[in-house]
Amino acid sequence: MLTRDDMKTDRKPYEIHDDIYRRFPVTNQAFAIVSTRDMGVPSYLGFLDKMHLNLGKRMQQGDIGFSREENARDLGANAMNLILGSYGFPNHQFLQWKSMIVPEHLTKQPVKNSPKELTAMVKNTAKLYGADLAGITVLDEKWIYAKDMEKPFILIDEGDAEEKEDGFYIPKTMNRAIVLAFLMDEEMISESPELDASVATSFGYSRMGITAVSLAEYIRALGYRAIPTMNDTALSIPLAVDAGLGQLGRHGLLITPEYGSNVRLAKVLTDMPLNIDQPVDFGVTEFCENCFICAEACPSVAISSNKQTVETNLLTGNSGVKKWYVEAEKCLTFWQANGASCANCIAVCPFTYGFESMQCFECKGCAERDRGCILQNNTQYKVENGYLKQDRWADRGEVITPRRRGL
Numbered sequence: 402m403l404t405r406d407d408m409k410t411d412r413k414p415y416e417i418h419d420d421i422y423r424r425f426p427v428t429n430q431a432f433a434i435v436s437t438r439d440m441g442v443p444s445y446l447g448f449l450d451k452m453h454l455n456l457g458k459r460m461q462q463g464d465i466g467f468s469r470e471e472n473a474r475d476l477g478a479n480a481m482n483l484i485l486g487s488y489g490f491p492n493h494q495f496l497q498w499k500s501m502i503v504p505e506h507l508t509k510q511p512v513k514n515s516p517k518e519l520t521a522m523v524k525n526t527a528k529l530y531g532a533d534l535a536g537i538t539v540l541d542e543k544w545i546y547a548k549d550m551e552k553p554f555i556l557i558d559e560g561d562a563e564e565k566e567d568g569f570y571i572p573k574t575m576n577r578a579i580v581l582a583f584l585m586d587e588e589m590i591s592e593s594p595e596l597d598a599s600v601a602t603s604f605g606y607s608r609m610g611i612t613a614v615s616l617a618e619y620i621r622a623l624g625y626r627a628i629p630t631m632n633d634t635a636l637s638i639p640l641a642v643d644a645g646l647g648q649l650g651r652h653g654l655l656i657t658p659e660y661g662s663n664v665r666l667a668k669v670l671t672d673m674p675l676n677i678d679q680p681v682d683f684g685v686t687e688f689c690e691n692c693f694i695c696a697e698a699c700p701s702v703a704i705s706s707n708k709q710t711v712e713t714n715l716l717t718g719n720s721g722v723k724k725w726y727v728e729a730e731k732c733l734t735f736w737q738a739n740g741a742s743c744a745n746c747i748a749v750c751p752f753t754y755g756f757e758s759m760q761c762f763e764c765k766g767c768a769e770r771d772r773g774c775i776l777q778n779n780t781q782y783k784v785e786n787g788y789l790k791q792d793r794w795a796d797r798g799e800v801i802t803p804r805r806r807g808l
């Protein structure tokens with residue numbers, strides 16, 4: 402029987418070419434490129450204007466999946482995201498790099514617990530505050546953005562984490578990243594590209610903000626420093642891979658053993674001396690090599706149907722990591738035309754729901770395998786470990802709604 406522990410691997414489940422790789426600037430993200438092009442001035446969320454215009458048109462036309470009620474559900478779901486961090490900008494709104502509510506004297510008196518105890522305390526509290534998965538890794542400087550929309554991220558040997566006129570300063574002593582994954586509602590995601598999939602995404606963002614902000618204050622109250630982040634400051638997916646939460650898929654997203662692709666990610670960076678997790682390898686790369694379901698279901702043809710490469714000409718890509726590069730500009734342009742964000746690639750990914758034998762008809766690769774289908778094997782382990790309830794392979798698996806014990 403393979404448990405999550407059995408999936409752990411000593412080697413990184415990705416190939417990186419240090420001679421090519423350079424830290425990625427936020428200005429090269431599709432959000433920034435499309436927004437800046439649309440607005441004519443540097444912008445990150447300007448792309449939303451066109452998307453909301455088309456959303457209004459679709460609501461007026463009475464398009465299925467774009468009703469007033471569905472839009473209201475999305476706006477409500479997004480409220481805490483927009484109040485706390487607006488998807489993530491460093492040291493902005495409630496994503497403050499300094500304590501907001503913890504008395505200063507407490508922030509200067511680190512508790513004396515061992516790393517093992519602190520690690521358990523932080524993971525338990527992260528889950529209490531709403532994370533469905535929590536992993537810890539060394540904060541690899543490679544994954545810190547080179548710059549935000551205007552200012553660079555500058556690593557310093559010591560000192561405080563702070564924003565200055567000329568940059569965001571992060572001390573190298575803050576060398577741990579606590580990576581948090583948040584399960585989104587599977588049924589709503591399966592409505593993609595209709596508005597209900599956005600509801601699941603928006604609520605995921607709201608939960609990211611609540612948990613990251615709360616966990617940062619918790620760590621400060623124990624006497625250590627903490628930077629709460631959503632999409633900002635550092636790349637979430639490679640940190641999640643390093644922290645053992647999952648592997649990278651063809652669609653450019655994290656795939657976790659528990660919830661497949663159906664998660665959002667936040668991070669808290671800290672100098673708390675925490676024990677780190679090992680990466681996991683449960684056959685995602687090999688499975689994706691033979692599975693093209695997300696590429697075929699992508700309305701913007703943004704997902705590669707080719708082999709992995711180390712280099713890319715895409716402005717939104719960043720050469721140096723062997724992977725499938727996603728044409729993110731095409732993806733975002735579809736969101737604008739659609740009037741809502743898309744999650745087709747999450748919705749169709751077999752890992753999102755665990756193995757269902759019906760999905761085999763869409764995969765063409767198993768005949769070439771000598772040890773059978775990796776996903777089927779993995780799902781067998783999931784069944785044995787309680788993620789899925791399935792008595793016979795001929796039956797479609799019934800996904801047990803994951804139980805959250807947090808808020």
Ligand code: SF4
Pocket residue numbers: 652698699700701702703704727731732733735743744745746747
């Ligand atoms: S979100 Fe939609 S458009 Fe973008 S890559 Fe995924 S399937 Fe394609």
Ligand code: SF4
Pocket residue numbers: 650651652688689690692693694695696749750751752
């Ligand atoms: S749909 Fe298939 S190819 Fe795409 S990420 Fe999921 S497993 Fe990989």
